[in-house]
Structure formats: structure tokens, C-alpha cells
Amino acid sequence: MLKKRIIPCLDVKDGRTVKGTNFIDLKDAGDSVELAKKYVEQGADELVFLDITATVEGRKTFVRLVERIAKEINLPFTVGGGINSLKDAEAVIRAGADKVSVNSAAVKRPALVSEIAAEFGKQCTVVAIDTKHVDNEWQVYVNGGRTPAGINTLDWALNAEKLGAGEILLTSMNNDGTRNGFAIDITADISAAVDIPVIASGGAGRAEDFFDVFRLTGASAALAAGIFHYGIVDIPDLKDFLYGKSIAVRRA
Numbered sequence: 171m172l173k174k175r176i177i178p179c180l181d182v183k184d185g186r187t188v189k190g191t192n193f194i195d196l197k198d199a200g201d202s203v204e205l206a207k208k209y210v211e212q213g214a215d216e217l218v219f220l221d222i223t224a225t226v227e228g229r230k231t232f233v234r235l236v237e238r239i240a241k242e243i244n245l246p247f248t249v250g251g252g253i254n255s256l257k258d259a260e261a262v263i264r265a266g267a268d269k270v271s272v273n274s275a276a277v278k279r280p281a282l283v284s285e286i287a288a289e290f291g292k293q294c295t296v297v298a299i300d301t302k303h304v305d306n307e308w309q310v311y312v313n314g315g316r317t318p319a320g321i322n323t324l325d326w327a328l329n330a331e332k333l334g335a336g337e338i339l340l341t342s343m344n345n346d347g348t349r350n351g352f353a354i355d356i357t358a359d360i361s362a363a364v365d366i367p368v369i370a371s372g373g374a375g376r377a378e379d380f381f382d383v384f385r386l387t388g389a390s391a392a393l394a395a396g397i398f399h400y401g402i403v404d405i406p407d408l409k410d411f412l413y414g415k416s417i418a419v420r421r422a
Contacts, residue, residue, distance in 0.1 A: 172390065172418070173215075173418045173419055173420050174384050174389075174390065174391060174392070174412070174417055174418060174419050175215035175216055175369075175390060175391035175392075175419075175420075176214060176215050176380070176391070176392060176405055176408060176409060176419065177214065177215060177216045177217065177218055177369060177391050177392070177393040177394075178205070178209045178214050178217060178218070178393070178394065178395065178398045178399075178405070179217075179218040179219075179220060179371070179393050179394065179395045180202050180205060180206065180217070180218065180219045180220070180239075180395070181220050181395055182202055182219060182220065182221050182232065182235065182251070183221075187200050187201070187202045187205055187399065200399055202219070202235060202239060203235075203238050203239055203242055205399060206239045206242055206243050207242050207243070209243075209245070209398070209405065210242070210243050210244060210245060212404065212405040212406055213405055213406055213409065213420070213421070213422050214245060214405055215245070215246075215391070215420055216245050216246040216247070216248065216391070217239075217243060217245050217246070217247050217248070218247075218248045218249075218250070218271070218339070218369075218393060219235075219236060219239060219247065219248065219249045219250070219251075219267075220249075220250045220251050220271065220298075221249075221250070221251025221252055233261055233262060233265045234265075236249050236262055236265040236266060236267060237265045237266055239266070240265060240266020240267065241266065246268045246269065247266060247267050247268045247269070248267065248268065248269040248270070248271050248296055248339075249262040249265075249267035249269070249270060249271065250270065250271025250272065250273060250296070250298055250339075251271075251273075253270060253271070253272050253275060254275040254282070255275075255282070256282075256285050256286060256289055259272075259286050259289070259290065260289075263290060263294070268294065269293070269294050269295070269296050269336075269337070270286055270290070270294055270295060270296065271296040271297070271298045271339060272286065272295075272296070272297060272298065273297070273298040273299070273300065273312065274312035274313055274314075276297055276330070276333075277310060277312050277319050277321065277326070278312070280329065280330075280333055281333075283295060283297060283330060283333035283334050283335055284333045284334045286334075287333070287334030287335070287336070288334070291336070292334055292335070292336035292366075293336045294336065295334055295335050295336045295337070296335065296336065296337045296338070296339055297327075297330040297333075297335040297337075297338055297339070298338075298339040298341065299323060299326060299327060299330075299338060299339065299340050299341065300312070300314075300315045300341050300343055301323040301340065301341065301342055301343065301353075301356060302315070302318075302342075302343040302344055303342075303344050303353075303356075304318070307322060308322070308323040308324065308356045309321065309322065309323060310322070310323050310326050311343060315343050323340075323356060323360070324356075324359055324360060324363060327340070327360045327363065327364055328363060328364060331364045331365065331366050335366060336366055336367075337366055337367045337368075337369065337390075338360065338364065338366060338367070338368045338369065339369045339371060339393070340356070340357060340360055340368055340369065340370060340371060341371040341372045341393075342356065342357075342371070342372040342373060343372065344372075345372040345373030346371075346372040346373065347372075347373075347396065348373055348375070349373065349374065349375025349376070349396075349397065349402075350373055350375060351373050351374070351375065351379040351382060351383075352370045352371075352372065352373045352374060352379055352382070352383040352387075352389075352392065353370075353372060353373065354382065354383065354386050354387060357370045357383060357387040357389055358386060358387040358388065361387050361388030361389050361390075362387075362388055367390035367391065368387075368388065368389050368390060368391075369389065369390065369391040369392070369393050370383045370387065370389040370391070370392045370393065371392075371393040371394075374392065374393075374394035374397055374403070375397060375402075376397075376402075376403065377403060377407070377408050377411040377412070379392075380392050380394075380408060380411075380412060380417075381411070381412060381415050381417060384412070384417050385415075385417070406421075406422065409421050
């Protein structure tokens with residue numbers, strides 16, 4: 171049985187890790203390099219770095235910060251934010267990323283997904299989807315969650331898989347930062363519809379939320395930020411809890 175992955179996320183703005191609620195009201199959460207080192211020590215399975223304002227500010231990802239983090243960790247490392255071209259993807263991979271996450275640029279130019287997959291492999295190609303439940307439908311949002319794309323979330327996930335995505339990072343904007351639990355319905359729908367791994371993101375507040383998303387959906391991994399950054403949930407304790415609930419996880 172494939173083990174479920176626990177993934178901390180570093181949402182980075184101006185070189186610092188931040189955390190907000192529903193993609194707004196951002197607060198400082200600490201030094202990105204020090205947090206990354208902490209998660210290695212705690213036994214995280216992977217690490218995600220998202221430069222959350224790169225697209226909105228029209229600039230490239232903080233490549234130097236990616237390099238600094240990559241030197242300190244020995245985990246699979248996904249980097250996203252401001253990646254608009256194959257050249258941008260190559261830059262973060264050269265900096266130490268194992269996987270590249272594309273979001274807004276992929277919605278605007280879906281061929282980018284195929285280009286990255288062809289150059290670096292499907293296993294390196296992550297399509298991040300920011301989704302919001304509006305008018306009884308889960309819809310895709312771009313530009314850091316600021317702009318509706320006019321695309322149904324399930325439709326885009328299926329298309330991303332066809333284009334060559336090797337993984338989907340699915341974030342519910344409604345749940346993000348609320349600590350009320352993951353969006354079970356859309357996570358279940360997408361993980362059932364695609365044949366690639368789905369990372370559930372947005373809403374984790376306690377260990378039971380991870381148990382619920384693994385028990386009730388086909389998600390391969392669950393991602394969280396604030397509860398790990400602020401020590402509300404400790405990764406080793408979380409894994410012990412899940413193991414006790416018969417969820418297959420990697421433990422030290």
C-alpha cells in the first residue's frame with residue numbers, strides 16, 4: 171500500500187513565510203530556511219514552496235531563496251509561483267527543486283504543462299488548482315486567488331492530467347486558513363476522477379482533519395501550513411495518530 175504523505179507548505183512573500191485566511195490577511199510565520207530545516211527534523215515527507223505574490227507582482231520566483239532552502243533539506247521539494255515558461259521551470263529545478271508547480275500560467279496557456287512534462291518528466295510536473303465554491307459550483311481562480319478563471323474545477327483537473335501533469339495540488343479557498351477541515355467533497359470528486367496523485371490543501375486545523383481527508387477521499391497527500399508553522403500540530407505526533415487509526419504513513 172502506498173503511504174500517505176504529510177506535506178508542510180511555505181507560502182512566501184517578500185522572502186518570508188506568511189499565512190493568511192481565505193488567501194488574505196497575511197501574517198508573518200517565520201524564516202523560510204529555518205522552517206524548512208525544522209520540517210526535515212520532524213519527518214515531513216515533502217516540502218512545498220509557493221511564492222504567492224510572484225504572479226500578481228509580475229516577477230520571477232525567489233530563486234536564491236529556493237537555493238538556500240534546497241541546500242538545507244533532503245526531501246522532495248516542490249516550487250511554484252511566477253513560473254510562466256519552460257525557462258522559469260528550468261531555473262527553479264537548477265536551484266534545487268524536484269518538482270515544478272504551475273497554476274495561473276497553466277490556466278492561461280495550458281501547453282505549458284505539456285512543455286514542462288516533456289522536458290522534465292510528468293513526475294516533476296505539478297498543476298496547482300486554487301478553487302472556490304461559488305453559485306453551487308467549484309470554480310478555478312487565478313492570480314493568487316484574486317480572479318475567477320471561468321473554468322469548472324473538475325474539468326480543469328481532468329484536462330491537466332491529459333496535458334501531462336503528474337500530480338494535482340488542490341487548494342480550497344473557502345477552507346484555507348479556517349482550520350475547520352479540508353474540502354472533502356471536491357477533494358473526493360477529483361481524486362476519484364483522475365489517475366494521478368492529488369494533494370489536499372486548505373483548512374487543516376487538527377489531526378482529525380488529516381484522518382478525515384484520507385478516510386473519505388482518495389487524496390495521496392495532505393498539505394498544511396499555519397498549524398505546522400505555529401506548532402499547533404506536530405508532524406511526528408500527527409503521524410503517530412494516523413498510524414493508530416490504520417492510515418499508512420511513513421514514521422521514523
